[in-house]
Amino acid sequence: MKSELNRLSGIDNVTFFDTPPASDAIGRSNVQFDTRPEHEQFMISIKAVDNQYVPMFKIPLLAGRNLNPSDTIREYLLNETAIKALGLKTIDDAIGKAATINGRRGTVVGVVKDFHFRSLRTAIEPLGMTTRGEAYGSCGLKINLSDMSSTIARLETEWTKIYPSYIFTYRFMDEDVERLYKLDNVLLRLIQAFAVVAIFVGCLGLYGLVSFMATQKTKEIGVRKVLGAKTSDVLWLFGKEFLQLLLIAFLLAAPLGWWFTNSWLNDFAYHIEPGVGIFVLAIIITVLVTFFTVGFRSVKASLANPIKTLRSE
Known part of the structure; x- marks a missing residue:
């Protein structure tokens, strides 16, 4: 589906994820880091995202690299707060280390700058991001605002072709932020x-x-x-x-x-x-x-x- 959407005029970028960047509906799981004792675990918020999520929302990558689009290799991105919770001295110390989140073992390939993924009522929590094949709940699109109505119409037409049994619905990111408050x-x-x-x-x-x-x-x-x-x-x-x-x-x-x-x-x-x-x-x-x-x-x-x-x- 991503390739079809990228071909549409007026679409600058496409990303898939389970929850939008600003949302209180986010999953949490325990994490075990290979440099820490096995019994030492703590809770971490987890986001399922594809490899376009970080560049789409301009999340600064402080160390390492972005996620690969692979479905077979498990990789993780951690935020700064997660690095502090792990007790690591520098963010570079996390790169290449193994982490087990929700029972799935993978390699930490990058560290992103802390960003608010929930409302400002909540302090920034440890966060891990990983890919999930095709099992995403939402699609994020960066569209050209100069021809927005025509672009949305083309999106609806393409959606109906691919998923004729599902109703096309959309909302803007600022509406998600407004809903939090x-x-x-x-x-x-x-x-x-x-x-x-x-x-x-x-x-x-x-x-x-x-x-x-x-x-x-x-x-x-x-x-x-x-x-x-x-x-x-x-x-x-x-x-x-x-x-x-x-x-x-x-x-x-x-x-x-x-x-x-x-x-x-x-x-x-x-x-x-x-x-x-x-x-x-x-x-x-x-x-x-x-x-x-x-x-x-x-x-x-x-x-x-x-x-x-x-x-x-």
Whole structure:
């Protein structure tokens, strides 16, 4: 099938494998290395790939050579993490050594650079890659994007000729990567939606509270205006009370926010550490939103005619 696909125009490269490069659905097996005691074994992730897998996905080969397309000779490629797990001093020490993975003995012919073959929630694990004849579950194609629709149509026609009993389906690699973080993206959108609603409701409540306070302080504001108080003085009259409440709320919410953020980030093997800056930014934005809401109603109250307000009182 590979030769037929390679002949199609718009196809730059073809590779076969059991699982795509970015997938949590990957097999694991035990490995025994000939330089280690027979009883000393550890688990290793295993990928069945053909000899075009490494060049197709541009995986750097650090030592040795790529796999041969042979069906009879068992060969292995290991990643850097596997070399470290074996306790070897250099990656070159692994070349030519025998390894038994899942009961199949073969020769290590190359070492590849560590790459993420699962989601970033998981640290890079020891990995072994080997050929499996024709027993692959997926086909990877590098196609020319300038004529993508026509190329896919030709692929479907060729597939129907070779496998008339199987439905032709395809997906792009970025869709596989996106699927790994689908839950995180949904969670992020939910948090954003609830945050917007919470801010909107909070501003409405804040505006209502300021309006109530302005009504209660109508006489006080009128007296202050008669005595020469400026609009900024009236603004500070309301703002200082809310500033105290904001400070108390921040002292209560910041530790909880840090704990929640840290707990979520700890689900990822590779993550940033939440710093003080994000919380400083949060309190600044909160203060600005609060003072904008409070200021709008406070200015409105301060612009009222003090004579009318005192007369009504």
